[in-house]
Amino acid sequence: MSGPQPSPILCATLSTSPDGKYTLRIDLALPAGVTVLVGPSGSGKSTTLDLLAGHRWPDEGEITLGGTPLLRRAGGQPPSTVVPPEQRHIGYVMQQPMLFPYLSVEQNLEFGITNFSKQFRKDRIAELADQLQIGHLLARRPGELSGGQRQRVALARALAPRPKALLLDEPLSAVDLGQRHDLLDRLRTLLGDLSIPVLYVTHSREEQLFWSAPTMELRASPDQPTVVEVARLAR
Amino acid sequence: MLRSPLALSFVVATLATLLSLAVGVCLASLIFYFGQLRAPRSQRYSARLAELADALLSLPLVLPPTVLGYYLLTLLGRHSPLGRAFEIVTGSPLTFTPSAAVLAAMVSALPAIARSTRAALREVDPLYFRAAASLGHSPWRALWSVGVPLSQRQIAAATMLAFTRALGDFGVTLMIAGDIPGYTQTAALAVYDAVQSGKEQAALTLIIPLSSIALLVLYVVGRLQDSGTESQ
Numbered sequence: 001m002s003g004p005q006p007s008p009i010l011c012a013t014l015s016t017s018p019d020g021k022y023t024l025r026i027d028l029a030l031p032a033g034v035t036v037l038v039g040p041s042g043s044g045k046s047t048t049l050d051l052l053a054g055h056r057w058p059d060e061g062e063i064t065l066g067g068t069p070l071l072r073r074a075g076g077q078p079p080s081t082v083v084p085p086e087q088r089h090i091g092y093v094m095q096q097p098m099l100f101p102y103l104s105v106e107q108n109l110e111f112g113i114t115n116f117s118k119q120f121r122k123d124r125i126a127e128l129a130d131q132l133q134i135g136h137l138l139a140r141r142p143g144e145l146s147g148g149q150r151q152r153v154a155l156a157r158a159l160a161p162r163p164k165a166l167l168l169d170e171p172l173s174a175v176d177l178g179q180r181h182d183l184l185d186r187l188r189t190l191l192g193d194l195s196i197p198v199l200y201v202t203h204s205r206e207e208q209l210f211w212s213a214p215t216m217e218l219r220a221s222p223d224q225p226t227v228v229e230v231a232r233l234a235r
Numbered sequence: 236m237l238r239s240p241l242a243l244s245f246v247v248a249t250l251a252t253l254l255s256l257a258v259g260v261c262l263a264s265l266i267f268y269f270g271q272l273r274a275p276r277s278q279r280y281s282a283r284l285a286e287l288a289d290a291l292l293s294l295p296l297v298l299p300p301t302v303l304g305y306y307l308l309t310l311l312g313r314h315s316p317l318g319r320a321f322e323i324v325t326g327s328p329l330t331f332t333p334s335a336a337v338l339a340a341m342v343s344a345l346p347a348i349a350r351s352t353r354a355a356l357r358e359v360d361p362l363y364f365r366a367a368a369s370l371g372h373s374p375w376r377a378l379w380s381v382g383v384p385l386s387q388r389q390i391a392a393a394t395m396l397a398f399t400r401a402l403g404d405f406g407v408t409l410m411i412a413g414d415i416p417g418y419t420q421t422a423a424l425a426v427y428d429a430v431q432s433g434k435e436q437a438a439l440t441l442i443i444p445l446s447s448i449a450l451l452v453l454y455v456v457g458r459l460q461d462s463g464t465e466s467q
């Protein structure tokens with residue numbers, strides 16, 4: 001048996017019916033480190049991340065981060081507590097990097113830390129550029145980057161404000177096969193050093209095995225076929 | 236004072252376009268903010284209000300210029316409260332002055348810029364706003380840090396088209412600024428007067444530059460839109 005379980009930091013107990021056809025039930029307690037979430041297309045993986053990030057409200061449930069409630073909603077009632085997405089301190093890397101095309105890579109990295117001092121911004125960008133090997137790209141525009149480079153920049157941009165949790169929604173889906181292994185290796189080194197919960201969503205069996213991390217799966221409930229819920233997979 | 240109708244038209248159209256750009260982008264941003272960005276967080280009435288404001292803003296595009304002129308005369312004429320207030324503050328009336336010509340030109344330029352800006356904002360991929368939110372930008376801040384910069388090409392094209400509309404305004408200018416040669420007579424009004432009095436040569440000296448500018452603007456706008464499509 002392994003040692004004591006690390007204490008969870010990001011907790012969510014939610015229920016929602018995104019299109020009225022099925023119910024998504026989420027029960028997550030994520031400690032620091034990477035947790036992988038898998039599930040077939042359309043099972044609600046992206047919806048789960050949107051709920052945690054605050055872009056959607058569940059029909060009912062609760063989300064806490066480090067003990068602080070981010071959302072509380074009783075069924076049929078308006079939420080009693082809602083922290084908007086911009087105040088949740090949750091980094092979110094989407095399937096598409098969504099880099100701002102009118103800004104340079106450096107300005108993209110600076111986007112989430114404009115409230116900090118100039119020195120802090122400079123040091124933070126240099127640190128992330130070094131960790132993700134993007135120093136030579138800082139002056140370029142996103143349109144001049146490859147898929148893998150864009151995703152590295154998106155990851156650096158999400159990490160720049162030092163988020164308290166990180167959501168990665170199939171971050172390698174827009175990356176060429178040849179660049180995936182290199183990026184996965186970098187991710188493992190980088191995310192392994194973070195002491196925050198990281199939820200890594202993928203439908204790739206290869207990526208799931210690569211992480212050898214606690215893995216959850218979104219799948220239909222054995223009792224109720226119209227309910228999709230989170231199940232812990234054996235490692 | 237500008238005695239040349241063409242020079243007056245340029246000054247009036249430039250001022251009207253700049254004012255319309257500032258006011259139009261702000262209005263469109265407000266409508267988009269309450270109609271789209273804030274709508275999921277707030278009561279439905281804010282989205283309804285945004286729809287009403289959008290309809291009001293579009294009204295000048297469908298109403299006859301004489302009707303618009305009548306409204307403005309009623310609202311800003313010397314006997315109206317607003318007209319009297321303007322006269323007390325500035326010492327001169329608003330109607331039948333070059334300022335009224337600027338206002339008349341804005342009536343056509345403002346809705347064009349505001350509507351194009353709102354349409355451009357609605358075309359921005361919502362995922363950009365989500366990315367901005369996850370980086371700590373509130374919807375209002377993201378509107379200016381992400382929405383407007385991503386719409387800049389469409390806003391630039393709309394501004395150029397609005398300039399040509401402002402340059403060629405006839406009906407509303409006639410109603411609220413009048414056709415006073417050397418004072419409020421813009422190029423469009425001078426062309427009408429010249430043709431009515433059989434001075435075809437005088438009309439042509441105005442028609443050719445006005446047409447050339449319109450053609451040039453349409454060409455540049457087309458190039459802007461083409462380069463926008465290519466870069467996507």
